[in-house]
Amino acid sequence: MKTTRVIIVAVGGQGNLLASKVLGEAALSADIPIRMSEIHGMAQRGGVVESAIVFGDAQSTIISNGEADVLVGFEPSETLRALNKCNADTLVITNLSPLMPFTVNIGKGVYPDLKQLQDLIGAKTRKLIAFNAAELAKQAGNVMAVNMVLLGALIRTQTVPLTADQVKTVIQTKTKKAFTEVNLNAFELGFSAAAQ
């Protein structure tokens, strides 16, 4: 089976690990080989959380620089920071709603210009899908559902060997009951957004 390597980057608290878990459970139910790894030691302290998800027959659970087939960024500056994971053939999906790093908040850094960021990523990779996932998550009922919006977008691109139904079933059975409806709405909104 073809190997597909997906990197998800996020800021602690954005639900990156749940998104990976949904992909993992969906792959398990579809009998598709999957391996994942995560670095989340400081997730609760506002640090960066990175997950690697490898579909297919590879044994490795991490993804080297330049070797991601897909990069999903939950936060635009983190997408840019992870750009070294990409090559000219990588598909990039990013949320455009910034979460200011504390360093910027206190005037010790400059947040990159979003237009420049998109032009740059778009020029260097195969394709960039960029939209305000936080806005769509709010529409779905909870700004915390950014992870599900981006999951929807990822599935729509057909870059990973999972169908929307497989993922939605996992959202229904494995995410918290109180959030199931919001999560499914968010998934659908992200799924539609990636089509445009």
Added chain:
Amino acid sequence: MHKLLSDQVGEKLLLLGNEAIARGAIEGGVAFTSTYPGTPSSEISLNFFQMSQESDLYFEYSTNEKVALETAAAAANCGLRSMAVMKHVGLNVAADALMTLAYVGIKGGMVVLTADDPYMFSSQNEQDNRYYGKLSGLPVLEPSSVEEAKDLVPYAFDISEQLQEPVIIRTTTRINHSTAVVTLGPMRPRTVKGDFKKDPLNLVTVPAVSRKLHVKLLEHIQQAQGLSEKSHLNFTEGDGAWGIICNGVSHAYVKDAVKDLNIAGKVKILRIGFSHPMPTSLVKEFLKDCEKVLVVEEGEPYMEEAVKAFAQEDGNTVEIRGKGETLFSRLYEFDPGMVRERIAAYFGIPYSRPAAVDVSDAPEVPARPPTLCAGCSHRATYHAVKKAVEGMETVYPTDIGCYTLGVLPPLSMADFLLCMGSSTGTAGGFSKATNRKVISFIGDSTFFHSGIPGLINAIFNNHDLTLVILDNGTTAMTGHQPHPGVDMGLLQLNGYGRLSIENVVKGLGVPFVVKIKPYRVNKSIEAIREAVNFKGVSVVISEEMCVLYAKSLGLAKGKPFRVTEKCKNHRDCLSIACPAFFVWDGKVNIDPDQCTGCAVCAQICPENAILPVKTEKASA
């Protein structure tokens, strides 16, 4: 029911490496488990903790790794299958017990799990704990995948009982924190009560006994050597004139590289999963018809040196390489692309890596370092200490926990750190060696772990220092595990004792002890000033529950604050680096979603411009 207690043999679960290890222990009939938490091992013990609440599995959060190993060693000497879990540096703490436990041995199977952290994602060093196998004489097993991590544990228990010695399982972060699909196996029934048979001439390590026991240990190493030679964990795959010897996660990278480079017919792989003792004959046999050999291992050249020595014994002059400038580094962790590239270079295979995008023209991305949480009481304590010692020449020895994040500016409240508990010991040295005022910081859990002996030392040797104990009521950094000072009633758990840090400190005879509530800024500054001016050993206990822990327990009561029009932009509030603050349009603001209402900034503001959101509304 806890998912890892499932009796559905053959069921497939998506498990984190650490969950797989915990399940492996259950399948191996583990009855007694103990730990001191530490990344990347912590989720193993978290799962034991949870399972112990709904089964007859015994689990304890021990006060440190040495005690964890000792309790487990005693249980194993009563015939129970036991397991002590710790991060790599935790084994340094437990090493004293481990070295002589190897002499004494065990009756029930015992596993010591040590989780190494190449690249130091969450650690102070990246020592390679395979050497503990050599040092102690104990067997070392290393998994290469999440699935294998589970299967390794029952096997470790079996050979432990066969050899009557504890077995070390050594993992790395990328095993502990990787996830894969694991198939559940049958669970061996647990024996939860054993018996201790008195046998002082074999169990009390006075010199005359130990001289005999060392002989026995050497015999056991010999037997372990035989097991290693035949173990299914040491195997050869593929065929060819090129040889690759690898272990742990490197095996996955090597296998992927062989596939990606299309060299399956040219290379054979020797995977070492039973790495102490090394399988001498197996390695020698493997080397015999190799043209050249590459050893792929993260960390130190542990296998490489052994393999070269074996070749020498056989008079085999085949080229063997591993660590070196153009090959592999002793630093950090490996990755698949790097291993693929080095294999291609060493064996002369034409290959160039796909180019990563050139990011040289990308705008600089602002750093996002982990910070103390909004409302964290450590920030308040640091502010109070800074104010109390204004104008003094200071040294701040620190310790291991969330508060170590205070090293970053603008707080800059950490000057020296070695290991758990080092704040108290090093403080004494700084106080004697300099004329500076020494103020050490240590967390509550770390204080119980290994801070107390340094404090005792300071009292006896009459050092001049102030120890600030940051008591937030939990082991926060590793995920809010209990420690001996924690109120277990808050977790609805009964049957635990509880130690008061104040009583401990006073009981040791510290001549000046003061407790502060760090959110009360001025009172805290006053109290700290007095402690700092005291000549001799003084202790400040700063008591306030971790904000994240309080939130998880439903005990967070604070209401958010806001910056009002009275603000004159002094920006004193920014000096405490609370992430709830942001500057927008030249003005300071507070994010109400992040603010926990600790009110420290409100007390710092010279204009009293920071007020509770509610009051503001009421007055409007």
